[in-house]
């Protein structure tokens with residue numbers, strides 16, 4: 001039986017075919033090559049150093065398959081600028097159209113509004129999307145292990161690095177973490193939302209955190225309701241947390257990000273004191 005993720009990817013491929021007809025691959029590749037160098041998202045997320053501070057990846061998310069409409073977001077650039085002011089390290093922009101009501105125009109607007117790395121959050125299945133992400137100023141792309149076989153995952157990760165970008169390599173199981181680790185993924189996320197059933201189970205991060213490669217940035221994704229969930233993930237060793245709904249539905253995104261940073265820092269201090 002087709003899962004939610006399978007259905008999303010069918011739509012992603014159809015939209016992709018339309019874009020390829022409009023803008024041929026050679027044109028997108030040239031536009032990507034003409035961009036100034038990508039910002040170093042790995043460093044921005046604390047890569048290569050012991051975790052002493054929790055980094056927030058703050059998402060621009062209008063709608064989702066699990067919740068439907070979340071927020072109006074008439075000005076994604078203004079929202080992203082508020083996230084940056086609150087202390088976010090990376091902005092995630094959903095660009096998938098059918099299920100998330102996102103667009104490359106959102107990515108363009110956010111890119112122009114902030115000075116920190118930007119993640120093109122989409123269901124990447126083809127090299128074209130990586131060049132396209134770079135052409136629109138993204139510094140990292142999302143690679144969902146469950147959606148890619150090993151050869152494709154390797155190819156997309158290599159292309160990402162060739163373009164000077166990073167990838168957030170997303171996992172949900174032990175086996176997926178091992179597949180990401182073998183390929184030398186440098187930023188590895190555990191999405192506690194099962195993309196096949198849409199169940200959210202924060203304890204998935206507790207179960208998998210120790211299996212994440214020690215040299216990679218460990219990202220906890222989804223399911224944050226408030227500072228207590230941030231503290232939970234940080235206490236388990238997350239170096240960064242990706243938050244969507246809890247930010248876009250809050251009236252004061254600057255303060256919300258600040259609160260999350262504070263909760264994360266306190267949990268990390270507690271974790272360090274206990275070891």
Ligand SMILES: O=C(O)c1ccccc1NCC(=O)[C@H](O)[C@H](O)COP(=O)(O)O
Nearest residue numbers: 064065066195221222223224243244245
């Ligand atoms: O959010 C969904 O319903 C969803 C469904 C199917 C595939 C992906 C989905 N979301 C993408 C994400 O992983 C989240 O946007 C991101 O981690 C933030 O999650 P949250 O903080 O729970 O909004």
